[in-house]
Amino acid sequence: MGFDVDKIRAQYPALADGRAWLDGAAGTQVPEPVIEAISDAYRAGLSNVGGPYESSRRSSGIVAEARAAVADLVGAPDPACVTFGPSMTSLTYRFAGVLALGWNPGDEIVVTNLDHDANVRPWVQLAQRAGATVRTAEIDPATGELPVDDVVGLIGERTKLVAVTAASNVLGIMPDLKPITDRAREVGALSYVDGVQHCPHAHVRIADLGADFYATSAYKWAGPHLAAVVAADPWGLENLHPDKLKPSPESSPERFELGTNPFAAMAGVVAAVEHLADLDTDATGTRAERLAISREAVAAHEARLATRLFDGLAGVSGVRRHGAPQGPTTPTAFFSVQGKAPAEVSAALSERGLNVSAGHSYAWELVHALGIGPEGGVRASLSHYSTTEEVDRLLTALGELSA
Template sequence: MYDVGEIRGQYPALADGRAWLDGAAGTQVPQTVIDAVADTYRAGVSNQGGPYESSRRAGSIVGAARQAVADLVGAADPAGVVFGPNMTTVTYRFAATLAAGWQVGDEIVVTQLDHDANVRPWVQAAKKAGAVVRTAGVDPETGALPAGNVTGLIGERTRLVAVTAASNLLGVRPDVRAISARAREVGALTYVDGVHHCPHEPVAVNELGADFYATSVYKWSGPHIGCVVADPGVLDGLAPDKLVPSPDTVPERFETGTAPFASLAGVTAAVEHLAGLDNEATGSRRERLALSRRSAAEHEQTLAAGMIDGLAAVAGVHRYGPSAGERTPTVLFGLRDRTPAEIAAKLAESGVNVSHGHSYAWEAVHALGLGASGAVRASLSHYSDESDVQRLLDAVADLV
């Protein structure tokens, strides 16, 4: 059973009485994650490689975090989980590493739907390598990205396809399976941005066909950590720039500096929290995640339907994005004669937290004709409830 009231009680931040509808920009964390981080510092932790308990504890924390992320996204081997300070930084690292093997005239494919963190690193790396960039456009009216818009650009010289599994701006979910299948036909790699996808859907990286799947832990109730999941065999064939004495093993060769041990303990705690969202979930962690995440997705979609219908019923509200199709519980909208910043500020006065602006979906906001000011984004999380949605609808109606 999915008891959202019980779940909300595990989040200290939600006690402030506000409607936290800004999850797409970062979620709040439950007490178990807070405790995991604090307990690591309380017990004491040392860098890895030492012949004493605090050092061995650090190694155990890192290994547990890799396994937890592998369980969350359905990866076969935790040795394919690479950590970094955030998704943008890790993606830049992979872009530089992969581009080292590109030649003049090679091609990469990016999309207008993506967060700029899955566009700019590849565009800049391609420029340095002399590779050609092909950009898949979205529907300028709805923001939809048909698979054909991407697959039609993939050819024999394509080396990489960068595509989002879910738009952080509009919630749109492209057909990643079809895109990655076409990429594989020509021997190209697929780098999938799952930052907005992973918090809202059960993930199976093999079913998506993603060679690289990126996610941000702070988008699913964990600390500020980014990670990329890949087949260790693929990672083994790559040689990132690294310090001479640092490990040359996979995945360690992709991680620079000392690991953030306390935050990684929080990663494991966050996955455990997600696995327990449904009170009836039993079995292995992967089995518990499967049921809990399905229940959470159903809960979010039910709330999203009410939010979308409710906004549509308010005169003067313009909602962006396709009216149908698979999407996350995220809505982008605007009001006549009000800037996005003004709307967000007024909603904040009513106790409703929403995001506004371009949300780093730089190509998408311009393709939709919104410009850098973007629009207002309301995004639900697994801890959102009906009262959050109603407060948003009431506040928007008051504005109109």
């Protein structure tokens, strides 16, 4: 097998501590190639772009390489489609500010209560300021799934934007986006897709999703703390003019990036994408071709572990998994233990060497729609470096806690 989880894990220094790192949805650990790429960039010396010396040219090259790497990862047609920023939340506020400039009273936007609040609140706040109407697509509270027909039904001739997640950050549910984005395009609306939890677990092709904008965070796929919003084509950015400093670049995508880019972190992004492309050692060809093969191998590995996790949780008395998805999901489980607060469960699992998160995880509308409130639940989320043994450790510990 070209995908060898033990060899992959050996590249991650943090995993050597013996703990089970089951919190990938909150951020993955970083492999040696990424650590070295960041360190090497600093060792070689970096200067701001635009200078006539090697350190400045090195920074410019790193930025270009990072755009090309993310474009390969998500299937963008051109590196010029890729805008970088410190987080998905900050970038979404940035894009919301410019996209909302054309909104007027009577216009409409569509959001969902399956989404992380970062793909809800910026759009709602800007719509309220513009006097536009917000339409919210509701999940099925019994299953947690987002009925696609309901979302499509909210999109009309006055719709300006549809914001929807490609994968829930707590339930793992992956809605069928294409009917939604097709309908948005049909009425002349834009689609903004939150791919933060989708990108780490899927072979992404923006064209297949139909997204006009796709957001991803590198620290969810073994990279540094950096995010990107990727347009479906460069033209999608050319017609947008965000507020910026007068002497800042007029070119796109540079005009969307405030201040100096984190060049060393961008070197880490390049290394992370290369790492993902090489997870299946049998993968050959261009980076994009190797990514396609390796991402499929990751999906198969995670699917096996997810089945073990989901089936195991169903067999632990006193444990209730929130949502009952019937369609595709990421390897993420959101659950509660009878008689124990989520934070209490997370702390008890930590004492047993298991890293899982607890709370609402910023899925603010979703936890209320599920009827569990801001206390939220416990989230176990698997990654490409997760193992069967770690899943079994979690299930055993939960059995002890719920006994």
